[in-house]
Amino acid sequence: MDEVVFDPSSAVFLANPYPTYARLRRQAPIFYYPGWDKWIVTRYHDVDALLRDRRLGRVIHHRLRPEDRPPTDPAHAAFEAIQKGSLLEIEPPDHTRVRAVVHQAFTPRHVRMLAVRIEELCTRLATRLEQIAGREVDLIKAFAEPLPVTVIADLLGVPEDDRSNLLPWSKGIIGMFEPERTLEMERRAESAAAEFAAYIRQLMCEKRSRPQDDLITRMVRVHDADPERLSEGEVVANCILFLNAGHEAVVNVIGNGMLALLQHPQEMLRLRKDPSLCSSAVEEMMRFDTPLQFFERYVLEEMEYAGIKFEKGAVMCLFYASANRDPDVFTEPDRFDITRDPNPHIAFGLGLHYCIGAPLARLELTTAVSTLLSRFPELRLVTTRPEYHPKNVFRYLKELRVAF
Numbered sequence: 357m358d359e360v361v362f363d364p365s366s367a368v369f370l371a372n373p374y375p376t377y378a379r380l381r382r383q384a385p386i387f388y389y390p391g392w393d394k395w396i397v398t399r400y401h402d403v404d405a406l407l408r409d410r411r412l413g414r415v416i417h418h419r420l421r422p423e424d425r426p427p428t429d430p431a432h433a434a435f436e437a438i439q440k441g442s443l444l445e446i447e448p449p450d451h452t453r454v455r456a457v458v459h460q461a462f463t464p465r466h467v468r469m470l471a472v473r474i475e476e477l478c479t480r481l482a483t484r485l486e487q488i489a490g491r492e493v494d495l496i497k498a499f500a501e502p503l504p505v506t507v508i509a510d511l512l513g514v515p516e517d518d519r520s521n522l523l524p525w526s527k528g529i530i531g532m533f534e535p536e537r538t539l540e541m542e543r544r545a546e547s548a549a550a551e552f553a554a555y556i557r558q559l560m561c562e563k564r565s566r567p568q569d570d571l572i573t574r575m576v577r578v579h580d581a582d583p584e585r586l587s588e589g590e591v592v593a594n595c596i597l598f599l600n601a602g603h604e605a606v607v608n609v610i611g612n613g614m615l616a617l618l619q620h621p622q623e624m625l626r627l628r629k630d631p632s633l634c635s636s637a638v639e640e641m642m643r644f645d646t647p648l649q650f651f652e653r654y655v656l657e658e659m660e661y662a663g664i665k666f667e668k669g670a671v672m673c674l675f676y677a678s679a680n681r682d683p684d685v686f687t688e689p690d691r692f693d694i695t696r697d698p699n700p701h702i703a704f705g706l707g708l709h710y711c712i713g714a715p716l717a718r719l720e721l722t723t724a725v726s727t728l729l730s731r732f733p734e735l736r737l738v739t740t741r742p743e744y745h746p747k748n749v750f751r752y753l754k755e756l757r758v759a760f
């Protein structure tokens with residue numbers, strides 16, 4: 357166990373973590389990494405089983421006596437406040453109650469009603485691309501970023517004039533989720549959280565005086581009718597969660613996924629010849645270069661798994677990105693195959709916290725990819741050595757320069 361080599365901050369790992377995952381799956385599928393004081397889990401069957409195991413939870417404070425709970429760090433007060441009550445930071449029965457309130461906005465039926473708007477947005481963005489002199493662009497800035505932020509802001513009811521703040525706030529906040537974060541990243545997350553929360557509270561007041569057909573108005577109504585069903589803190593925390601979760605990963609799948617497609621011309625050709633393969637291509641994009649590489653779970657009670665004893669409070673990092681390349685489940689897992697079937701990837705997670713936005717993400721991604729392919733028959737890569745941000749949880753490109 358002591359000899360497991362794992363250096364998550366090395367440039368080689370950050371550029372391409374998949375060979376390391378392959379070695380870990382073979383050598384040490386579950387091991388304790390002292391650098392993070394956490395357990396690393398890399399095989400599909402373990403990640404799958406542990407995500408369904410109720411002895412684990414996203415948080416543990418509800419299982420600790422008040423006197424055993426760590427005190428709030430005043431330097432992180434605003435960040436911790438926006439976490440409290442967010443779906444990702446609560447467990448049943450609170451999780452069941454809050455998820456039931458917001459679930460309706462994300463059902464496949466409701467999401468289908470957004471199809472026309474998403475199509476319009478993609479068409480408008482493609483038209484703007486066509487007008488760019490020199491016909492060369494960073495696809496992430498010019499196409500991937502504006503799409504999901506607009507969709508989620510529409511769904512929530514954030515006025516157009518206020519939207520420019522959303523991306524910087526969200527980028528600031530997610531820095532706090534990186535195990536290798538710096539003090540500066542923490543400071544940025546804290547101030548982004550304070551500004552974002554103040555903004556949402558002000559927006560809630562506006563929705564009270566001028567209600568609209570949007571998710572914030574609906575949440576405010578539920579809260580005003582019965583604060584026990586949804587507290588004000590829960591409205592704020594979940595608006596921020598939806599705005600962050602609702603766009604970061606979609607941007608990153610468009611970036612990582614289009615890169616994979618452009619680097620595999622045969623697959624690109626198959627998709628161009630048969631656009632009905634678009635949904636399956638999108639699933640493969642999420643599997644092949646998973647945008648959220650891992651999520652953590654706390655051990656809620658002392659337990660044994662795979663012959664290892666885990667203390668209450670231990671933390672496991674479940675590597676979805678590694679599970680998605682596990683040869684026990686995926687034939688030739690390092691091959692990018694847009695017709696892969698079956699493709700039971702876990703890029704959206706599993707179990708209680710399964711991504712509520714999966715139907716919306718799928719609709720955005722298939723519309724984005726099919727628009728790009730149909731509008732740009734000559735689309736090709738300009739970036740020769742694509743660079744990723746040096747992050748462990750969020751895997752995304754610094755830029756994706758393409759010509760068309």
Ligand code: HEM
Binds near residue numbers: 606717
């Ligand atoms: C391709 C895009 C997306 C990916 C890869 C993704 C991935 C994930 C994953 C892996 C989780 C589970 C986290 C865990 O296991 O701890 C999750 C949860 C969540 N996602 Fe997504 N997501 C995407 C898009 C979206 C969108 C568009 C929304 C829209 C609001 C969204 C909202 C959420 C929320 C609210 C949760 C928490 C659910 C809960 O705890 O009950 N996601 N997502």
